[in-house]
Amino acid sequence: MRKSEYIIRVKNVSKVYGDKTVLNQVSLDVRKGEFVTILGPSGCGKTTLLRLIAGFQPATSGEISIAGNNVTQTPPHRRPVNTVFQRYALFPHLNVYNNIAFGLKLKKLSSVVIAGKVKQALRMVGMTGYEYRDVDSLSGGQQQRVAIARAIVNEPEVLLLDEPLAALDLKMRKDMQMELREMHKSLGITFVYVTHDQEEALTLSDRIIVMSEGRIQQEGTPIDIYNEPSNAFVADFIGESNILDGIMLRDRLVSFAGYEFECVDEGFGENAPVDVVIRPEDLYIFEPSEATQFTGIVSSCIFKGVHYEMMVQTPGGYEFMVQNYHPFETGREAGLLVKPADIHVMRKERVCNTFEARSVDETHVEFLGTVFEVRPLDDIRNRKSFRVEIDFDKIILHDNEEDGQLTGEVCFILYKGNHYHLTVSTDSDEDIFADTSDVWDNGDRVGITIPPAAIRVKPLTCGANE
Amino acid sequence: MNRKQAATFLGKAYLWVLLLMLYSPILIIMVFSFTEAKVLGNWTGFSTKLYASLFSGDMHRSLTNAIWNSLVIALGAATVSTGLGSLAAIGLFNMRPRARQTVRFINTIPILNPDIITGVSLFLLFVSLGISQGYTTVVLAHITFCTPYVVLSVLPRLRQMNPNLYEAALDLGATPFQALRKVIIPEIRPGVISGFILAFTLSVDDFAVTVFTIGNEGIETLSTYIYADARKGGLTPELRPLSTIIFATVLLLLIIVNIRSARTGKKRQDG
Numbered sequence: 001m002r003k004s005e006y007i008i009r010v011k012n013v014s015k016v017y018g019d020k021t022v023l024n025q026v027s028l029d030v031r032k033g034e035f036v037t038i039l040g041p042s043g044c045g046k047t048t049l050l051r052l053i054a055g056f057q058p059a060t061s062g063e064i065s066i067a068g069n070n071v072t073q074t075p076p077h078r079r080p081v082n083t084v085f086q087r088y089a090l091f092p093h094l095n096v097y098n099n100i101a102f103g104l105k106l107k108k109l110s111s112v113v114i115a116g117k118v119k120q121a122l123r124m125v126g127m128t129g130y131e132y133r134d135v136d137s138l139s140g141g142q143q144q145r146v147a148i149a150r151a152i153v154n155e156p157e158v159l160l161l162d163e164p165l166a167a168l169d170l171k172m173r174k175d176m177q178m179e180l181r182e183m184h185k186s187l188g189i190t191f192v193y194v195t196h197d198q199e200e201a202l203t204l205s206d207r208i209i210v211m212s213e214g215r216i217q218q219e220g221t222p223i224d225i226y227n228e229p230s231n232a233f234v235a236d237f238i239g240e241s242n243i244l245d246g247i248m249l250r251d252r253l254v255s256f257a258g259y260e261f262e263c264v265d266e267g268f269g270e271n272a273p274v275d276v277v278i279r280p281e282d283l284y285i286f287e288p289s290e291a292t293q294f295t296g297i298v299s300s301c302i303f304k305g306v307h308y309e310m311m312v313q314t315p316g317g318y319e320f321m322v323q324n325y326h327p328f329e330t331g332r333e334a335g336l337l338v339k340p341a342d343i344h345v346m347r348k349e350r351v352c353n354t355f356e357a358r359s360v361d362e363t364h365v366e367f368l369g370t371v372f373e374v375r376p377l378d379d380i381r382n383r384k385s386f387r388v389e390i391d392f393d394k395i396i397l398h399d400n401e402e403d404g405q406l407t408g409e410v411c412f413i414l415y416k417g418n419h420y421h422l423t424v425s426t427d428s429d430e431d432i433f434a435d436t437s438d439v440w441d442n443g444d445r446v447g448i449t450i451p452p453a454a455i456r457v458k459p460l461t462c463g464a465n466e
Numbered sequence: 467m468n469r470k471q472a473a474t475f476l477g478k479a480y481l482w483v484l485l486l487m488l489y490s491p492i493l494i495i496m497v498f499s500f501t502e503a504k505v506l507g508n509w510t511g512f513s514t515k516l517y518a519s520l521f522s523g524d525m526h527r528s529l530t531n532a533i534w535n536s537l538v539i540a541l542g543a544a545t546v547s548t549g550l551g552s553l554a555a556i557g558l559f560n561m562r563p564r565a566r567q568t569v570r571f572i573n574t575i576p577i578l579n580p581d582i583i584t585g586v587s588l589f590l591l592f593v594s595l596g597i598s599q600g601y602t603t604v605v606l607a608h609i610t611f612c613t614p615y616v617v618l619s620v621l622p623r624l625r626q627m628n629p630n631l632y633e634a635a636l637d638l639g640a641t642p643f644q645a646l647r648k649v650i651i652p653e654i655r656p657g658v659i660s661g662f663i664l665a666f667t668l669s670v671d672d673f674a675v676t677v678f679t680i681g682n683e684g685i686e687t688l689s690t691y692i693y694a695d696a697r698k699g700g701l702t703p704e705l706r707p708l709s710t711i712i713f714a715t716v717l718l719l720l721i722i723v724n725i726r727s728a729r730t731g732k733k734r735q736d737g
Contacts, residue, residue: 075636087630089630089633089634091631091652093652
């Protein structure tokens with residue numbers, strides 16, 4: 001691929017505020033004319049990434065180039081990009097015409113040229129005739145159109161859009177999505193679009209970058225991202241899914257929810273722990289028959305417009321979400337089937353919590369900034385630092401923060417069919433992963449206890465054979 | 467029903483008595499500015515002679531001089547402190563939270579500090595620096611105590627502003643200075659104007675700081691003149707119409723400031 005095809009290149013960019021890493025070694029290339037969406041939950045660093053490209057904030061490390069020029073140190077007014085802000089950011093003391101003409105006047109164009117361009121931009125966003133209106137008198141949708149006109153009138157190489165539709169109501173948002181898509185086609189400039197709305201991302205984009213916790217989780221076309229999520233986070237964030245713990249017994253055979261299934265994945269090795277993803281529309285539900293792979297009791301059935309959404313409880317205690325055009329009464333037994341190609345298997349990012357630790361005395365070690373009691377250390381007593389492992393289900397969470405040895409905040413919840421897999425961010429900004437059947441909410445403050453018996457002390461990997 | 471009426475009546479009466487107490491001194495001056503009697507308290511019939519003699523040449527030259535001095539000093543001090551205060555507010559607004567809090571606190575010290583202390587300390591400062599006291603020192607002193615008020619008047623406007631406006635200007639190709647001139651300043655203008663009016667009235671009003679920094683070369687402002695005049699034995703009768711005019715002017719300015727802030731507050735609610 002020729003280098004000039006890339007309009008934006010972001011190389012190993014990090015952004016650190018105080019001791020919080022908002023962006024962690026992010027690399028991203030955007031092709032000329034592409035519609036790229038950066039998608040992620042709030043606080044994942046997507047807006048920061050956009051602000052670094054626009055130049056409103058400097059990168060802590062890494063390099064950003066636009067149109068072949070390194071702009072890492074270039075101030076925003078000398079970058080060939082324009083931004084559409086979430087809250088429009090129109091200048092309240094100027095009318096619509098002067099808002100749009102702002103950038104052109106700075107370029108010292110003649111007033112005849114400016115008038116022509118403003119008129120054209122207004123026509124582009126369907127706001128002809130609004131030139132002399134006060135911007136405060138416009139509706140949210142109209143203000144956003146003016147904001148878009150104000151940006152595209154400067155004919156930037158790249159248009160950056162920071163959740164431009166987030167403040168609009170659903171109907172207006174759908175209309176604007178279509179218009180943005182059209183505008184992208186007719187203008188032929190590159191769009192970099194930031195949103196937390198997965199449906200919006202799937203609808204609009206040529207390519208989606210999924211971000212979480214300052215890292216890119218996956219990038220690909222909307223279809224790739226939906227059909228082949230690369231990890232449990234992406235699978236959960238994009239669309240509905242059943243995500244379960246499984247074991248890849250051997251090539252093409254996976255076990256989960258207490259059953260063995262044929263699948264199409266290979267190369268995981270034997271008895272490898274994996275995450276299994278099945279989209280609810282890929283589960284077939286019917287009267288129990290010979291074709292049935294496993295059965296379950298329908299525990300709820302909700303009409304969703306086009307289809308019904310049913311929760312099915314298996315005898316082994318696993319819950320599956322199933323979507324089908326035909327409803328099944330609650331309380332009835334149903335047969336379920338999934339085709340091998342629809343079982344999506346992903347390698348687990350981790351199988352237990354691992355922390356670097358330091359010994360304090362024979363029965364205490366320190367990690368996560370806290371001293372924990374452990375079973376007596378013997379052979380590794382003389383070593384200063386080593387590794388500790390704790391299984392997800394051994395972590396105890398408390399409602400009362402004071403009850404725990406340390407405290408944290410629930411920052412990500414994944415339902416695994418029969419339990420929840422929580423990511424808890426401790427106050428020292430490290431993540432602890434816990435399996436629990438209790439229901440928690442995102443943002444809950446919790447106390448965390450790790451019982452002595454749950455802490456496995458291991459030598460540091462590199463010195464394993466000492 | 468009757469008890470309730472009585473309660474409202476009592477409440478209202480209390481309010482009016484209170485207001486009467488507060489404003490009766492100035493009311494008395496205003497009433498007696500429309501009579502000719504030399505001694506305050508004697509009513510010798512309605513007359514506007516005192517107003518006429520205030521504006522005719524009969525009046526002491528020194529009083530007109532003092533009025534003129536007060537206005538020039540107030541204009542100078544208000545202009546400079548508005549500039550300084552507005553820039554300070556913009557800088558303050560863009561600081562990191564902890565630094566911002568510290569500077570805001572430092573900004574409120576001159577406001578809470580008794581005028582007499584400000585006056586004495588400035589006097590000592592000027593003396594120790596060997597600056598001869600006169601016009602310049604009074605203006606400098608007034609700038610010192612007016613600037614914090616301007617900062618406090620501009621800051622709320624900045625806080626109301628959409629934080630992306632400055633960035634939007636940069637994004638459209640404005641240099642930081644152009645963004646300041648074309649976007650930030652128009653946005654905070656109402657606060658700047660209110661700050662100017664406030665600084666102007668504070669400066670005209672001031673006595674304690676002025677008396678310590680004006681020196682003894684014979685320059686008088688209105689407040690020092692009135693003070694000296696009163697000590698010489700009885701107020702010159704023309705001070706009554708003068709007080710009335712000043713009171714009316716300040717009242718007018720205050721009403722303007724209040725209407726302005728009410729209007730911007732309402733606009734914010736609508737938007």
